[in-house]
Amino acid sequence: MSDPMRIRLQSAGGLTTVKVLMSHEMESGQRKDEDGKIVPIWNIQDVFATLNGRVVMSSEWGGGVSKNPFLQFVLKGTKPGDKLSITWRDNKGDTRTDEAVVS
Amino acid sequence: MFSFNTPFKFVLKHLGAALLYAYAWSAFAQAQQLGVSTDAALAQYRSMLQDANPADLYVAKGQALWTKARGPKAQSLESCDLGLGPGVVKGAWVQMPRYFNDTRRVQDLESRLVTCMEAIQGFNTQEIIAQDFSKGERANIALLAAYVSSESQGMTFKVPQEHALEREMYASGQELFYMRGGTHDFSCASCHTQDGRRIRLQDLPNLSTSAGAGFAFGTWPAYRVSMGSIWTMQQRLADCFRQQRFPKPKYVSPATVALSVFMGVNASGQVADAPGLKR
Numbered sequence: 322m323s324d325p326m327r328i329r330l331q332s333a334g335g336l337t338t339v340k341v342l343m344s345h346e347m348e349s350g351q352r353k354d355e356d357g358k359i360v361p362i363w364n365i366q367d368v369f370a371t372l373n374g375r376v377v378m379s380s381e382w383g384g385g386v387s388k389n390p391f392l393q394f395v396l397k398g399t400k401p402g403d404k405l406s407i408t409w410r411d412n413k414g415d416t417r418t419d420e421a422v423v424s
Numbered sequence: 425m426f427s428f429n430t431p432f433k434f435v436l437k438h439l440g441a442a443l444l445y446a447y448a449w450s451a452f453a454q455a456q457q458l459g460v461s462t463d464a465a466l467a468q469y470r471s472m473l474q475d476a477n478p479a480d481l482y483v484a485k486g487q488a489l490w491t492k493a494r495g496p497k498a499q500s501l502e503s504c505d506l507g508l509g510p511g512v513v514k515g516a517w518v519q520m521p522r523y524f525n526d527t528r529r530v531q532d533l534e535s536r537l538v539t540c541m542e543a544i545q546g547f548n549t550q551e552i553i554a555q556d557f558s559k560g561e562r563a564n565i566a567l568l569a570a571y572v573s574s575e576s577q578g579m580t581f582k583v584p585q586e587h588a589l590e591r592e593m594y595a596s597g598q599e600l601f602y603m604r605g606g607t608h609d610f611s612c613a614s615c616h617t618q619d620g621r622r623i624r625l626q627d628l629p630n631l632s633t634s635a636g637a638g639f640a641f642g643t644w645p646a647y648r649v650s651m652g653s654i655w656t657m658q659q660r661l662a663d664c665f666r667q668q669r670f671p672k673p674k675y676v677s678p679a680t681v682a683l684s685v686f687m688g689v690n691a692s693g694q695v696a697d698a699p700g701l702k703r
Contacts, residue, residue: 324481324484324485325484327480327481327484329475340475340476342475342476342477342478342480342481344478344481387652388478388652389478389481389652391473391476391478393476
């Protein structure tokens, strides 16, 4: 089971800065373990954000992103009470969604 | 690897989350060019990543582990006494290492956690000591340490020196700190008693001063970006011993605890800021 993300929102003048810290191993599939065997690829492939159910950001990730990735972006035209949700899906099909409310 | 007909998707994919780290790092490089000291530039780098310390993720895991019934006796650690009474976590870490009546020993956080894990949960201390860092129960101890230390964030260090054994441990720690040995005739003091020194880009805290000891003792456990994991003070010390070409110290041994007493007492009055974020 995946661990929760940490989502922090900072709003000022209709702009909301979204900071997300995700808990994931992000194995690139190119690393070798102590016995010289390739560590199987295991990383987040899709990340998207919705604001009140509407997709406002989507991205495709891969092996170039670090372990425990941090994502930051800015949303325009947000109002207090808006519900933001972040979802990621990895190559094993595991997925996680966490939510935060704009203040 | 990268060509002009590379789909845009590929580029996007690689931009992802590394962006902020890259941005923070470029600010660090710029600050260096402007003549700002490495120290100040690194402090700026840390402040930019303040909202992104992955240690926070491990604090949450450690907290879940603290309240989870585990081990042969299927008990949680909620009745563990860290020095301020059973189950009191808040503020406990800034008053450790300290003397414990039940074990009649001075214990640091990790050695106390091992005691609780044996007494309450039924784990075998010798098995934990025989393990490697970051594996098995030792990995769990790192998570627990991250959680316990986070509960003292912003508090000032007050490592007790009331009991005779606590004072004895401080004296032993001091002696070990200045003891030269090994193939390189090194002591801890060789690297850690001068201001403004560094190894590569890492500033070496002057552990004989309150500020230096506060920074060093007050920011471990920490998330090490290069390792992608939480390192505890015991692990930090073990690696210092390795760098000195000393024999590997036994996990939670009196020698390692004594060094922590020395640093902790020197850090009196300094503010705890753990779990930290390190290279």
